[in-house]
Amino acid sequence: xxxxxxxxxxxxxxxxxxxxxRRTAALSxxxxxxxxxxxxxxxxxxxQPLLWLLVFGQIFSRIxxxxxxxxxxxxxxxxxxxxxxxxxxxxxFGIQIIWDRDAGILTKVMVTPTPRQAIVAAxxxxxxxxxxxxxxxxxxVALLLGVSxxxxxxxxxxxxxxxxxxxxxxxxxxxxxAGLAGTRDRLMGFGQVLTMPLFFASNALYPIEIMPTWxxxxxxVNPLTYLVDALRGLLIGTPAHLTLDFAVLLGATAVGIxxxxxxLGRLVR
Amino acid sequence: MTTPAxxxxxxxxxxxxxxxxxxxxxxxxxxxxxxxVFGLLGPNGAxxxxxxxxxxxxxxxxxxxxxxxxxxxxxxxxxxxRLLGYVPQxxxxxxxxxxxxxxxxxxxxxxxxxxxxxxxxxxxxxxMDLFDVADRLAGTYSGGMIRRxxxxxxxxxxxxxxxxxxxxxxxxxxxRDGVWDRVRAMRAERGMTVLLTTHYMDEADELCDTxxxxxxxxxxxxxxxxxxxxxxxxxxxxxxxxRHHAGIDLAASGKxxxxxxxxxxxxxxxxx
Numbered sequence: 001x002x003x004x005x006x007x008x009x010x011x012x013x014x015x016x017x018x019x020x021x022r023r024t025a026a027l028s029x030x031x032x033x034x035x036x037x038x039x040x041x042x043x044x045x046x047x048q049p050l051l052w053l054l055v056f057g058q059i060f061s062r063i064x065x066x067x068x069x070x071x072x073x074x075x076x077x078x079x080x081x082x083x084x085x086x087x088x089x090x091x092x093f094g095i096q097i098i099w100d101r102d103a104g105i106l107t108k109v110m111v112t113p114t115p116r117q118a119i120v121a122a123x124x125x126x127x128x129x130x131x132x133x134x135x136x137x138x139x140x141v142a143l144l145l146g147v148s149x150x151x152x153x154x155x156x157x158x159x160x161x162x163x164x165x166x167x168x169x170x171x172x173x174x175x176x177x178a179g180l181a182g183t184r185d186r187l188m189g190f191g192q193v194l195t196m197p198l199f200f201a202s203n204a205l206y207p208i209e210i211m212p213t214w215x216x217x218x219x220x221v222n223p224l225t226y227l228v229d230a231l232r233g234l235l236i237g238t239p240a241h242l243t244l245d246f247a248v249l250l251g252a253t254a255v256g257i258x259x260x261x262x263x264l265g266r267l268v269r
Numbered sequence: 270m271t272t273p274a275x276x277x278x279x280x281x282x283x284x285x286x287x288x289x290x291x292x293x294x295x296x297x298x299x300x301x302x303x304x305x306v307f308g309l310l311g312p313n314g315a316x317x318x319x320x321x322x323x324x325x326x327x328x329x330x331x332x333x334x335x336x337x338x339x340x341x342x343x344x345x346x347x348x349x350x351r352l353l354g355y356v357p358q359x360x361x362x363x364x365x366x367x368x369x370x371x372x373x374x375x376x377x378x379x380x381x382x383x384x385x386x387x388x389x390x391x392x393x394x395x396x397m398d399l400f401d402v403a404d405r406l407a408g409t410y411s412g413g414m415i416r417r418x419x420x421x422x423x424x425x426x427x428x429x430x431x432x433x434x435x436x437x438x439x440x441x442x443x444x445r446d447g448v449w450d451r452v453r454a455m456r457a458e459r460g461m462t463v464l465l466t467t468h469y470m471d472e473a474d475e476l477c478d479t480x481x482x483x484x485x486x487x488x489x490x491x492x493x494x495x496x497x498x499x500x501x502x503x504x505x506x507x508x509x510x511x512r513h514h515a516g517i518d519l520a521a522s523g524k525x526x527x528x529x530x531x532x533x534x535x536x537x538x539x540x541x
Contacts, residue, residue, distance in 0.1 A: 023378060025377075029374075029377075104359030104361025105363065111326065113348075113351045
């Protein structure tokens with residue numbers, strides 16, 4: 001007969017963060033294994049940003065309507081499109097968690113000794129990996145179009161980290177909404193409502209300085225603005241506030257993981 | 270005295286709020302002894318799944334008390350989860366992963382040490398007769414194979430309490446027999462406690478040492494299948510026992526109970 005100790009051992013202070021890291025790694029591995037078995041998604045994710053750069057970017061470069069200082073509009077736009085693709089990849093990620101709930105997978109994982117935040121962090125990681133696929137395609141295309149992108153591997157690596165953090169935050173935002181909305185249909189509605197304001201109230205397409213004052217305020221509390229600023233600074237060398245950008249992205253992602261993890265239990269009740 | 274595997278006292282669980290709240294579980298008292306196969310029986314909407322979800326920490330204890338091997342599920346949820354293996358009603362594996370990857374995933378979530386992990390995964394797959402197909406994508410498995418893969422996932426953490434929610438619902442008779450055989454074998458080899466829900470009376474009769482008949486969130490009767498049937502008469506079935514204690518036909522009660530739960534869950538969703 002099974003013998004089980006009734007008194008739980010006292011956990012040391014290092015145990016919770018170690019458990020969080022171990023479980024996040026275990027769940028992230030599953031996300032990578034899923035991508036490995038079906039990587040068509042990585043390819044399809046690159047089409048829309050390419051169209052933005054090739055069609056929107058080239059047309060607006062000719063109009064010369066947007067003041068971008070010493071860099072061409074195409075160079076100015078390229079980091080904005082990278083950030084936009086991270087947003088678009090991640091903002092509907094909550095659907096995956098609702099799908100996992102409906103399939104019974106989320107329930108099963110939540111019955112294991114896994115912190116809720118690890119479940120969310122692994123999904124955020126998966127969104128980050130998906131957000132990177134447009135980077136791999138978009139930067140060579142931008143180079144072919146004459147955009148001067150840095151060749152410094154450390155700056156490219158830092159840009160990849162920024163994209164992963166940005167996509168991770170937007171995935172957490174989507175999962176938090178999933179926890180509140182509870183159904184795919186409602187989440188789609190919220191996602192549609194959020195996407196365009198987040199995109200247009202940022203510096204992805206145009207400088208903040210040309211926005212009306214109220215929109216400038218909104219753009220300063222929009223994490224997408226900080227992602228775009230970091231990518232521009234790292235990839236095309238425009239002046240940027242990298243410390244602030246990374247602090248905002250890290251802080252927003254950490255808060256996002258905590259909040260959406262706390263809301264996860266609502267999905268299975 | 271041996272600590273019971275599960276002890277439930279005065280459990281009440283309501284979905285929704287205010288005057289619209291319907292009690293899915295309404296004052297339930299139950300004790301599951303360590304090492305036994307315990308079946309919660311009843312029609313849809315009787316409160317079986319809600320009870321399981323409170324035991325496995327997915328739902329909070331609203332009123333009453335629940336312990337698993339002496340641990341209060343409200344205060345020691347993480348420790349309780351370390352003791353559990355759980356198979357939900359839905360067939361729920363990652364179809365884009367192989368059978369082996371699906372089991373290894375849960376081995377990591379249950380902290381199976383790295384040096385033992387491969388062997389434990391192989392052992393769980395072999396116990397479920399899936400070793401030869403372990404490297405195929407789970408999406409290509411039949412319903413019965415998926416259910417056995419889920420049992421392997423639940424087994425790999427070497428749980429003290431295996432919780433099975435309607436383990437054979439939707440399976441054909443051959444697949445059902447396969448699941449029953451594995452549950453019997455697991456119990457014989459490992460001596461673990463098994464808590465399952467079912468609305469198949471023959472399943473309860475075959476598998477369970479003790480059954481509890483639930484009706485409208487309450488306990489209608491409890492005991493060994495043989496004892497419950499013998500108490501009623503020489504030719505009585507578990508179905509007759511349920512009819513006798515609940516005072517209602519099982520099929521009719523099922524429709525009514527299901528409607529109640531659907532209504533209360535819809536209300537809960539509206540309330541967010």
